[in-house]
Amino acid sequence: MFKSKLFDSIGFIRTTFLIAFFILIFLASITYRHIKELDKISYSIMNTYEVSLELNQLISYIKDAETGHRGYVITNDSIYLEPFIDARENINKSFQSLSSRIDLDTVKQKQLSRIYDLVDKRFYYFKNNFSSKTEFNNDFRNGRIVMDALRKEVNKMLRNENKLLSSKDRLYRYNNSNTPLIIFSTFLISILTLGYGYMRVIKNYKDLMNQNIRLKIFDESSKQAEILGKYGSWVYSIENKTFDYSDNKFRLMGCEPQSFLPNSDNLLDNIHPDDREIIINAFKDIEIAETFPLLRYRIIKKDTLEIRHFKTAAKFFTDRLGNKNMIGTTQDITEDFNKTQLIKLRNKELEQNNKELTEFNHVASHDLQEPLRKIQTFISRIEDKEKENLAETTKAYFEKIQEASNRMRILIDDLLQYSRTNRSEKKFELTDLNTIANNAISELSESIKEKNAQITFKKLHEVNGIPFQLEQLFINIISNSLKYSKPEIPAVIAITSTKTKAYEKPKLKDNSKREYIKITFKDNGLGFEQKYAKKIFLLFNRLYGKNEFPGTGVGLAICKKIVENHKGYIFAKGKPNEGAIFEIYLPV
Amino acid sequence: MQKDFILITLADDDEDDRMFFTEAFDELKINTIVNTVNDGVALMNFLQAPETILPNIIFLDLNMPLKSGIECLKEIKSNTRFNDIVIAIYSTSSSEDDIENTFVLGANIYIKKPNNFGKLKEVLSEVVTLNWQYITSGLNKDNFLLRL
Amino acid sequence: MINSFITFTKNPKKDTVLKLFLKTDTQFLIKKILEEKLDVFKVKYNLINNNEILFLETIDTETYNRITSVLNEYGFEIIENQKNIIVQKIKECIIEMIFNDEAPAVKSSVYLADKLNHSYGYLSNIFSEVTYTSIENFIIIQKIEYVKKLIIHHDLTLTEIAFKLNYSSVAHLSSQFKNTTGITPSAFQRILKKRVQINNQNIN
Secondary structure: OHHHHHHHHHHHHHHHHHHHHHHHHHHHHHHHHHHHHHHHHHHHHHHHHHHHHHHHHHHHHHHHHHHHHHHHHOOOHHHHHHHHHHHHHHHHHHHHHHHHOOOOOOOHHHHHHHHHHHHHHHHHOOOOOOOOOHHHHHHHHHHHHHHHHHHHHHHHHHHHHHHHHHHHHOOOOOOOOHHHHHHHHHHHHHHHHHHHHHHHHHHHHHHHHHHHHHHHHHHHHHHHHHHHHEEEEEEEEOOOEEEEOHHHHHHHHOOOOOOOOEEOOOOOOOHHHHHHHHHHHHHOOHHHHOOOEEEEEEOOOOOOEEEEEEEEEEEEOOOOOEEEEEEEEEEHHHHHHHHHHHHHHHHHHHHHHHHHHHHHEEEEEEEEHHHHHHHHHHHHHHHHOHHHHHHHHHHHHHHHHHHHHHHHHHHHHHHHHHHHHHOOOOEEEEEHHHHHHHHHHHHOOHHHHHHEEEEEEOOOOOOEHHHHHHHHHHHHHHHHHHHOOOOOOOEEEEEEEEEHHHHHHOOOOOOOOOOEHHHHEEOOOOOHHHHOOOOOOOOOOOOOOOOOOOOOHHEEEEEHHHHHHHHOOOEEEEEOOOOEEEEEEEEE | OOOOOEEEEEEEEOHHHHHHHHHHHHHHOEEEEEEEEHHHHHHHHHHHHOOOOOOOEEEEEEOOOOOOOOHHHHHHHHHHHHHOEEEEEEEEOOOOHHHHHHHHOOOEEEEEEOOOOHHHHHHHHHHHHHHHHHHOOOOHHHOOOOEO | OOOOOEEEEEEEOOOEEHHHHHHHHEEHHHHHHHHHHHHHOOOOOEEOOOOOEOOOOOOHHHHHHHHHHHHOOOOOOOOOOOOHHHHHHHHHHHHHHHHHHOOOOOOHHHHHHHHHHOOOOHHHHHHHHOOOOHHHOOOOOHHHHHHHHHHHHHHHHHHHHHHHOOOHHHHHHHHHHHHHOOOOOOHHHHHHHHHHHHHHHHHH
16 A cells, blocks of 8 residues: 555656756746847847947037137138048048948938938038138038038937837836746746655655664564564565575575575475475466465475475565566474374374274174074073983072073173164264154063053154164163162153253353253152262163162163263262152253 | 975074074974085085075075175175075174165075074074965065064 | 976987086976966966966866876876865955955954855964964065055055054054064165165166
8 A cells, every 4th residue: 555655656756846847947948038138138228329329429520520620710720620630530430330330220221321411511511721701601601501400310310219228228127027027936836846846755755764664673573473483485586586585484494594595496405305396396387377386395404404394375476567476485384294293193093992992892792792692592402402301409500501691691782782872873863852752662661561660751852863872862761760660669750851051051061052952851769879970871880789680780871872972961860769860961 | 385395505604503503493393405504605606506406595694704694695686596595694793784784785584693592493483484475475575574 | 496407418429429518497497388288278377386376267177187187297296285275265365355455344364254164263274284374474474565565666654554454553553564574664665765776776
């Protein structure tokens, strides 16, 4: 953003100075014209002035000649003739200078020639020898008349010149009064323009300085960030095939900052030999494709020869000059990489262990079935064929063997079932708990009849679950209640379900708003001490001796397993001789 | 009808199981001829031999060396010559997945080996009787599924 | 029912020995011979299987004797057994009873005794003796067979099937199906569907 603003103001300054420049040129040309004009005016004024001066001189020369002539005539002393002779010469000179001054003006030329004629006429009357007094008187008189005419003519010309002089003077004055105003105002404008331009330049310069400071701070902080974050940045000029690395990029590679000039030739130098292909492929066809993949590769540090894992991402950009460049960031991800590797390894080990364990459990229980089945089959063969022939003690032993093998059968079956809850396919589907309860009850119909039990449930919810596992769960909990029912009264088991949110039940240790279906099984059986509430779900854990109540301690462990498979919770509450409550929370 | 024997072949690698099986049929009063083979390979060799009279029912153990029961089942089902043979799986496994899988692959009967000789006799008798119904009463063998 | 293996050794010339291995489908052979021989008599019959021939019209004694003698030539022995005939009749009667949508209002025992003009006890004894199973069991087997057909071909729900076959409830039907076959009706349906899928895959 700031970049474009800066460029805008540069344009503005450029136009400002251009305007000022043109104004100054304009100003110079005007001034030149004015001076030129003034020069002309002053020249013509000088001319006029000199013409009038020369005319006056002319008159005075004639007067001199007159005076000299008179003196001669009176005294006949030739000494008076001298000024008269000089006068004639001077008058000629005056005429020469006059005609040279007015040679362009025909009106004046005519006037001047008239004057010249009059002067000539005057001089005609200057005679040294008069034949008569009358002649003299006539001449004198005529000389007087000519002289008057001459005087009149010269005066006329003088007047003309004076008139010209005064008009030129007016023009000169007029011009002189306008010129400074124009010059001053244009100068003022250009000064103002320049001043404004200057202010803008100063302001931009200040902005630039501020930006520069900020950039420096940013640069410094990014340098620190690069060191902390273990990454380096670089710019690649596609045309020149050269790189510009940040200091930290050099450090990451184990080099002194800016210790060499990176380019496409030395790019592969410290890349791990096995990963060079990755870099070569990434830079291949880069001009055309204009894409750069996210790279992961290894390098060998120059100083320590240590192998590090790098990750590089880059983006294309074209600068104002149209050069194609790539700006990229390279990060040392060795620590992350090692950590993920470790986690992966641990996970794998864990998975393997888990798998082995379930496999072991399955194989153990499954393979144990075979020999046991044979033992039992042989027992049944002996029972059918030979039992009557056995001695009493042997018969008793035989029955013990039978019992033990039956118990083993139950144990193995339960174990197998337990392992199956882990192994079987976990296909979740929307399951109606009413159907599940019905199925469980019909499955247990025999023992329900035997215990004279009453099992009630009403409008149970639907849950997302594995149907056959949920059925197993219901069967196991109900049969547990049936098993530990009080012999003297009929067992009553009530199944209810409600919808609840996780945060409403602190024992779930889940503060979210996740919804759960809470299924409650309440019985009126023997119950148990609350301190055993957790123990009863442990595998092979039993609260009663196996002679009091047959069982393996697997049933409720299976329940726990199933509930865990559903990401749910199971709790037990009990009071001796009052009954037990099983609460199951299954996520909706 | 007195001349009719039901031919039965059992493929099981366990000697004791083969013994129980033949003894059970001996004690049952059904006209059967039982022969046994020790593994899947032997079974397939027996079935494919030209001189063999094909059995009516094959009892197949699933877990056998060299060739498993499932492999045998697939091979038998892929050969139209064996179309009329009823396949009974005879296994220790009670895994629902195993059971359904064998049915899907074309087995007609799934027997979990009983742990009591009397029960074994009962089961085998039921199989043969029901099979007899399928032979004599024109029932659709494709629909013959039985789990014991 | 018994396959045989025949080896022909032909020896037309002393120096060339030709040995042909033949394999015969005896079932097919039996069927072919029976059809060929029986077609001559121009009577309507039905080959139930290679052990049983059902004549669809009454046959006079002369024709009967001719048929027996012709079949005897080929090694077929006619088992003249009144019991078999009765059992066959019982079976037909049961099948008719079950596959008829109009279910009889009386108990099957009464229905059979009435229809076949024998006491139920007599029928039951003969049936068990010949078929290794009881009439009741046979009825159940046939009923379940019908249920299977309905499940596969008619897309009926279990409730509809239970109603159609006069079961008191779906639960009763389900439990009888499970007791007879060891699997639930829904599992049966699922397995058959999967089989069809596998067959289609193999064809494609």
